[in-house]
Amino acid sequence: xxxxxxxxxxxxAQEMTAFLKSAYTCEVAGNAAAAINRLEEGCCDFLLLxxxxxxxxxxxxxxxxxxxxxxxxxxxxxxRGQLEDRIKGLDLGADDYLPKPFSLLELQSxxxxxxxxxxxxxxxxxxxxxxxxxxxxRCICFQTTDITLSRKEFDLLSYMVLHKNRPLSRxxxxxxxxxxxxxxxxxxxxxxxxxxxxxxxxxxxxxxEWLTTIRNVGYKVKx
Amino acid sequence: xxxQVKLTLFITLSKMAVAALFILLLPRLIEDIAxxxxxxxxxxxxxxxxxxxxxxxxxxxxxxEDNYGSYTMLKEEYISLEPATSxxxxxxxETVKRIVEKDTLTYRVLSHQLHANGKDYMMEIGRKYTxxxxxxxxxxxxxxxxxxxxxxxxxxxxxxxxxxLLKPLGKIIRTRLFRSNFPFKExxxxxxxxxxxxxxxxxxxxxxxxxxxxxxxKEREFTSNASHELMTPVSILQHKLENFLADGNLEDxxxxxxxxxxxxxxxxxxxxxxxxxxSRIENEQFPRxxxxxxxxxxxxxxxxxxxxxxxxxxxVKIELTATVVLRQLNQDLIFQMIxxxxxxxxxxxxxxGSIHIKEYLTRDTYHLIIQDTGIxxxxxxxxxxxxRFRKHSHRNNDGYGLGLSIVKTIADFHDILIKxxxxxxxxxxxxxxxxxRSQKASA
Numbered sequence: 001x002x003x004x005x006x007x008x009x010x011x012x013a014q015e016m017t018a019f020l021k022s023a024y025t026c027e028v029a030g031n032a033a034a035a036i037n038r039l040e041e042g043c044c045d046f047l048l049l050x051x052x053x054x055x056x057x058x059x060x061x062x063x064x065x066x067x068x069x070x071x072x073x074x075x076x077x078x079x080r081g082q083l084e085d086r087i088k089g090l091d092l093g094a095d096d097y098l099p100k101p102f103s104l105l106e107l108q109s110x111x112x113x114x115x116x117x118x119x120x121x122x123x124x125x126x127x128x129x130x131x132x133x134x135x136x137x138r139c140i141c142f143q144t145t146d147i148t149l150s151r152k153e154f155d156l157l158s159y160m161v162l163h164k165n166r167p168l169s170r171x172x173x174x175x176x177x178x179x180x181x182x183x184x185x186x187x188x189x190x191x192x193x194x195x196x197x198x199x200x201x202x203x204x205x206x207x208x209e210w211l212t213t214i215r216n217v218g219y220k221v222k223x
Numbered sequence: 224x225x226x227q228v229k230l231t232l233f234i235t236l237s238k239m240a241v242a243a244l245f246i247l248l249l250p251r252l253i254e255d256i257a258x259x260x261x262x263x264x265x266x267x268x269x270x271x272x273x274x275x276x277x278x279x280x281x282x283x284x285x286x287x288e289d290n291y292g293s294y295t296m297l298k299e300e301y302i303s304l305e306p307a308t309s310x311x312x313x314x315x316x317e318t319v320k321r322i323v324e325k326d327t328l329t330y331r332v333l334s335h336q337l338h339a340n341g342k343d344y345m346m347e348i349g350r351k352y353t354x355x356x357x358x359x360x361x362x363x364x365x366x367x368x369x370x371x372x373x374x375x376x377x378x379x380x381x382x383x384x385x386x387x388l389l390k391p392l393g394k395i396i397r398t399r400l401f402r403s404n405f406p407f408k409e410x411x412x413x414x415x416x417x418x419x420x421x422x423x424x425x426x427x428x429x430x431x432x433x434x435x436x437x438x439x440x441k442e443r444e445f446t447s448n449a450s451h452e453l454m455t456p457v458s459i460l461q462h463k464l465e466n467f468l469a470d471g472n473l474e475d476x477x478x479x480x481x482x483x484x485x486x487x488x489x490x491x492x493x494x495x496x497x498x499x500x501x502s503r504i505e506n507e508q509f510p511r512x513x514x515x516x517x518x519x520x521x522x523x524x525x526x527x528x529x530x531x532x533x534x535x536x537x538x539v540k541i542e543l544t545a546t547v548v549l550r551q552l553n554q555d556l557i558f559q560m561i562x563x564x565x566x567x568x569x570x571x572x573x574x575x576g577s578i579h580i581k582e583y584l585t586r587d588t589y590h591l592i593i594q595d596t597g598i599x600x601x602x603x604x605x606x607x608x609x610x611r612f613r614k615h616s617h618r619n620n621d622g623y624g625l626g627l628s629i630v631k632t633i634a635d636f637h638d639i640l641i642k643x644x645x646x647x648x649x650x651x652x653x654x655x656x657x658x659x660r661s662q663k664a665s666a
């Protein structure tokens with residue numbers, strides 16, 4: 001899938017590209033004019049839009065982009081983070097909104113969710129070892145048996161599956177699980193408890209070797 | 224006590240004191256005047272008699288007799304001429320008793336010795352004592368009436384005048400100071416007064432309030448701008464570190480260093496986030512339109528924090544009725560506020576401790592009480608716990624103590640009063656008082 005990153009901070013655009021390139025084809029536009037030019041040449045699937053652009057109000061660009069590419073998924077990325085921006089942005093047809101600083105993992109997971117919803121390209125069930133994970137129905141099963149996980153346990157597992165083969169730190173995981181309210185650093189100790197529970201529940205059915213511990217860092221789902 | 228009341232009391236009491244003094248002295252004064260006038264009258268009579276004797280000789284009175292005496296009809300006055308028995312002693316006036324036709328009466332008597340026809344005579348002109356003071360009582364009464372009327376009139380005029388004079392002061396207090404919450408609203412036109420002091424006071428107050436508003440506005444702008452400017456480099460750092468970690472080809476030591484850097488960055492992020500949140504709330508950037516069922520909300524928060532309560536084996540007791548719905552709040556902010564309070568109740572609790580959440584409803588207020596069995600705080604700390612970045616003696620692990628600042632900001636934003644009581648070693652109790660009246664009033 002093609003992603004157009006509209007971001008005037010060059011280093012930031014580079015880092016986003018570096019992270020997403022394994023799953024997406026990324027292009028970068030440093031200002032609104034370049035973005036419009038690029039979109040007129042051909043639409044992209046994802047538009048990652050920074051609202052603080054030098055040459056045009058980001059929300060204005062959002063309107064223009066919607067006209068040119070009605071089907072693109074648009075995610076607003078902004079350091080302004082003002083509530084009205086969020087409401088206006090979603091009203092103008094943005095699919096999601098991420099305030100800076102955001103985690104690249106979080107960005108990718110939002111993109112996955114939108115892709116699933118909007119393009120229905122990915123199959124909802126993912127094979128994880130001997131288990132089937134259904135993200136839409138929020139369940140994991142072994143053959144035909146549903147395994148009961150708590151809400152947080154399921155969130156944690158599906159997040160790790162989504163970012164399979166990447167080492168994920170406890171901090172990154174807790175940031176996703178407990179969100180803005182929590183104290184990710186403090187909560188990261190509790191990730192271990194959840195992982196232990198997940199392992200215990202799943203290993204009753206089959207091996208969970210794919211859920212590996214990385215010393216000093218955290219965990220990784222190897223698939 | 225209000226200035227107006229003080230002045231009223233002073234004016235009334237001081238006039239009453241003057242009146243009382245006057246009433247005490249009045250009988251003596253009037254008597255004094257009456258006697259002085261009487262003496263003057265006796266002297267006048269004496270002059271008349273002496274003139275008659277000089278012109279017509281003493282025989283006009285004596286008519287051959289040795290002495291002479293005459294009374295008016297009711298024995299009010301008398302005159303007598305008798306041969307003198309003693310030496311000349313000048314004029315005297317004294318109050319003496321005289322027996323007149325068997326009645327003993329008190330007279331005010333003028334005595335004068337005169338020489339006529341080669342003989343010394345003693346002349347007495349007397350006036351009855353009761354006649355002298357017969358007008359004292361009516362005079363006194365009249366004087367009292369006049370005095371009373373005068374004092375009443377002056378009290379009334381004084382009060383009306385001070386009232387008029389102090390009116391601008393009352394208006395300054397009402398419009399500028401009474402219930403004036405920070406940040407101050409746009410101040411109305413200057414208070415209309417000709418008193419220079421009040422003009423000065425009013426102008427100074429308005430100038431001060433505007434100055435504070437400007438300073439506050441600047442601080443708000445700075446916080447907001449600084450936070451935004453900080454977000455971009457923080458984002459870049461975070462992304463770089465994430466990419467580093469995602470690389471997967473790092474040695475163990477490098478990996479754990481990156482983890483530690485991410486943790487530090489997370490701390491920075493959290494501070495900037497909190498500052499931005501406070502600044503946005505103070506900027507009134509959040510709507511207050513949600514109806515919040517606190518019972519549900521508290522359960523959500525407790526569920527969100529379950530892993531922490533479980534780790535400390537805390538007993539969380541929630542005693543809230545399901546029916547209470549508070550209006551015109553911002554659900555997200557109220558969630559954050561209760562989250563922070565419960566988070567502290569857990570953080571500073573002891574293992575196997577408890578948290579008790581209960582409520583209390585009056586006609587105009589709803590109290591939400593969060594009670595913990597934590598380490599508590601000394602009384603000296605209680606005042607400062609809501610200040611930004613204030614370190615507390617026992618909370619050295621807390622680091623960036625912004626949690627309670629956020630609580631305070633959210634509470635102020637919703638007109639919620641926070642009360643804290645704490646005993647070191649026993650625990651703390653936070654009470655949130657929601658003002659139901661203001662909710663209804665703005666509905």
